[in-house]
Amino acid sequence: MPESLWSRVADLTLTIAEHRWENVAPPGEPEHGRYILHLSDGTIEGLGEEVGGTMIDGDGAFLALAPSLPLAGTWTLASFSDHVAGLDLWAEPPEWEMARRLRRWAFESAALDLALAQSGRSLAEALGRVSKPVRFANSLGLGDPPSFATIGRRLERYPALRFKLDAQPSWSASLTAEVAATGAVDVIDFKGRYGLEVEVEDEAAVLAMYREVIPRFPDAILEDPHDLPEVAELLEPHAARVSFDAPIATAADITTTIVNVKPSRIGSVRALLDIYDHCEQTGVRMYGGGMGEREVARGQIELLASLFHADSTNDVAPSPYNQADLPAGLPQSPLVPGAPAPGFRWS
Known part of the structure; x- marks a missing residue:
């Protein structure tokens, strides 16, 4: 061992x-x-x-x-x-x-x-690890009401930018097709495992969303799908693309071949490192995520991504990517690490 x-x-x-x-x-x-x-x-x-x-x-x-x-x-x-x-x-x-x-x-x-x-x-x-350049995605929703302009403006300024998008039943078929045509979406997050799924009022609209989104994004990771029998049936042919985030707090919670590792949601260094060990030993694909970290923790999740899953599409974009309109001159993917420094800090 x-x-x-x-x-x-x-x-x-x-x-x-x-x-x-x-x-x-x-x-x-x-x-x-x-x-x-x-x-x-x-x-x-x-x-x-x-x-x-x-x-x-x-x-x-x-x-x-x-x-x-x-x-x-x-x-x-x-x-x-x-x-x-x-x-x-x-x-x-x-x-x-x-x-x-x-x-x-x-x-x-x-x-x-x-x-x-x-x-x-x-x-x-x-x-005993080596820090590598980190690929990242910009994680966001398309607004309320949803609009292609949300990502369109970003792609005009940063054409190579990748995305992790929060899907909503309010996405129209035409909007879904327009977003998919960019080829820039790596992860679709359904946010169906936050305990909010019990509040789904229009189940038909939720199922329609899955029927539209799943085939439109054939290569995207499908994160936190709703725990509904009809959704499970729709996802069965795509099981290799399903990932979980919200339910993951220990290695024992991992049931898929892809997982979003969020340190702050996991809560302890030991549980986090046990998850890294488990995934590397069992071949589970990892990518990193955050919970809205803006200060020192943003650099910490970037550092962890660089050590354990640098080549995945990580939800660790620098904090300025949270702005509604992106300024020029932002660091672009991949983020290149500096020389290792003492401590738990990204340099």
């Missing part, structure tokens, strides 16, 4: 003297804040991002309790992970269970960053 990836970092030592949280929000958009955790030994700092931020902490209860959390001390990465797992990080239970993993990832990613920086090693060095 080969040495596990987790075993290569579990015993890293980290010393924490202090910690603080920072709420970072776009100008004029306090509801879109991301929480940044700073772990420090007084000189070296490790950073993690909680992508849930103000979305799952609207009343600021977590920011109020966070300064009193007992994080100081000398730990191994494994013992710190166990310690955080035992902390009560919620003034009230979260509405979504997934929120627990989003919050935990901020602690785990900051701890990994600090432990690596204190040891003077990069993540690539610690794991």
Whole structure:
């Protein structure tokens, strides 16, 4: 049995003297804040991002309790992970269970960053991997009402840009055909596994969407299809293209030959590395994704993609690609890594 990836970092030592949280929000958009955790030994700092931020902490209860959390001390990465797992990080239970993993990832990613920086090693060095140029896609919906212009403007400025698109029953047949004709779509995300599928009011429209989309995009990955018998029947001939994202938190959750690996949704370094081990040992194809990371975590998911699935179409486009109108001069795919630097950071 080969040495596990987790075993290569579990015993890293980290010393924490202090910690603080920072709420970072776009100008004029306090509801879109991301929480940044700073772990420090007084000189070296490790950073993690909680992508849930103000979305799952609207009343600021977590920011109020966070300064009193007992994080100081000398730990191994494994013992710190166990310690955080035992902390009560919620003034009230979260509405979504997934929120627990989003919050935990901020602690785990900051701890990994600090432990690596204190040891003077990069993540690539610690794991025995080589960072490669990262292919990426621009992930977005087509608007409400949906319009081809959403991607048309992007392709005018960046003709080689690839896309991961959120499909909607409101897509007309003509719009679907126009989008497909670009040949620029690598992933179609149906967002059918977020627990929202129970709210589907027009099942006929949902099924019509699948009947239109599946043949129009014969080479695209089909992500998170709805858990409906009729959808399963439509997808059966295309099983090799089906991928899951929302249900994946551990290696045991993987049931397809393609999977979208989202570190913040998985929540812990050990579970993430176990998933990488499982996929490489079983031949499961991976691509990377995010949960709206904008700050340090955006670089962290780009780094992980460069180490484990650089040649896939990764949903890790630089943050400016989230803008409605793309400025000139943005980095284009593939993203070329810089020299490895100590810590859990993209350089």
